[in-house]
Amino acid sequence: MIKQLPLICPSCSHGLAVKSLICERCSTTIEGLFTLPAITRLSADEQQFILDFVKASGSLKEMAKHLNLSYPTVRNMLDDLIKRITVAEKSHTLQP
Amino acid sequence: MNKTRQLLTNPFVTIAGAKALIYGLAALVLTSITGYFWQTRFDGVLDIHFGIQHPYHIYLFDLVISYVTLALVLYLAGLIFSRSGIRMIDVAGTVALARAPLLLAPLANTFSHSEAMSEYMSGMFAGDEIAPPEFWQSALFGLSTLIIIALTIYVIILSYRAFSISVNLKGNRAVLIFIMGILVSEVVSKILIHNFIHTIF
Numbered sequence: 001m002i003k004q005l006p007l008i009c010p011s012c013s014h015g016l017a018v019k020s021l022i023c024e025r026c027s028t029t030i031e032g033l034f035t036l037p038a039i040t041r042l043s044a045d046e047q048q049f050i051l052d053f054v055k056a057s058g059s060l061k062e063m064a065k066h067l068n069l070s071y072p073t074v075r076n077m078l079d080d081l082i083k084r085i086t087v088a089e090k091s092h093t094l095q096p
Numbered sequence: 097m098n099k100t101r102q103l104l105t106n107p108f109v110t111i112a113g114a115k116a117l118i119y120g121l122a123a124l125v126l127t128s129i130t131g132y133f134w135q136t137r138f139d140g141v142l143d144i145h146f147g148i149q150h151p152y153h154i155y156l157f158d159l160v161i162s163y164v165t166l167a168l169v170l171y172l173a174g175l176i177f178s179r180s181g182i183r184m185i186d187v188a189g190t191v192a193l194a195r196a197p198l199l200l201a202p203l204a205n206t207f208s209h210s211e212a213m214s215e216y217m218s219g220m221f222a223g224d225e226i227a228p229p230e231f232w233q234s235a236l237f238g239l240s241t242l243i244i245i246a247l248t249i250y251v252i253i254l255s256y257r258a259f260s261i262s263v264n265l266k267g268n269r270a271v272l273i274f275i276m277g278i279l280v281s282e283v284v285s286k287i288l289i290h291n292f293i294h295t296i297f
Contacts, residue, residue, distance in 0.1 A: 032267070053113070053253075068110060068117075069107060069109060069110055070108060070110055070111055070112035070113065070186075070261070071110070071112055071113050071114050071183070071186065072182075072183070072186045072190075072261050072262045073109050073110070073261060074114070075106070075180060075181070076180065076261065076264045079179075079180050079264055
């Protein structure tokens with residue numbers, strides 16, 4: 001089972017940050033305060049969309065074929081994603 | 097949402113562009129043929145009228161002018177209000193496909209008894225004493241009117257979805273822009289049909 005990365009604090013609904021990272025081989029742990037990149041704050045479907053889009057060489061026509069959706073539907077998904085990333089980036093810079 | 101339901105309520109999620117335009121234009125030509133055979137004119141973006149027989153090209157040009165006007169007005173609205181890179185082919189295609197259900201409207205005239213109703217009503221207004229139509233004639237006329245109203249509402253809903261997807265506008269703002277677009281194109285198409293078609297033909 002792939003665990004989903006929690007992004008929002010269940011207590012106060014604020015965006016979560018990374019406190020520690022661990023090496024899976026030697027168990028070295030690094031602690032600090034690391035903000036998540038904007039892309040990781042998107043949903044799994046949105047991240048998949050970005051991966052597919054890159055694999056399709058950024059072609060919306062290819063994406064439409066791959067997803068079996070119309071061209072404007074895919075373009076709208078991309079536009080919505082751009083808006084979400086812009087918001088995520090803004091909230092990142094606003095974080096203390 | 098299953099495929100059939102999506103095809104009936106919002107086909108533009110999967111069909112747009114040239115494919116939608118081909119289907120839509122094919123439906124438009126078929127609508128003009130059924131309109132000719134069952135004397136149903138579409139002389140405006142929102143107009144469906146049963147009436148007397150006209151030459152075939154009148155039925156075709158009614159539909160072409162109404163469709164082109166609506167597609168152009170909605171495309172211009174999209175250019176003005178949308179921030180997305182919209183394509184004319186998407187607006188033209190989806191709007192054409194949205195009007196495909198109009199194909200069924202002339203069928204309602206096969207049982208509407210609109211001639212009898214029309215004669216009775218014009219007689220009433222002229223003050224002539226004309227026997228009222230039979231109950232079943234009035235009932236069928238009422239049923240055909242309900243079918244026409246339902247089809248008109250269905251086409252308006254589909255046209256809104258076509259507009260929303262092809263220009264990427266959503267919510268109240270999109271509804272308001274669409275209503276304005278429909279009203280403008282209704283007025284423009286009416287003017288064009290009454291001044292252009294009737295002058296040329």
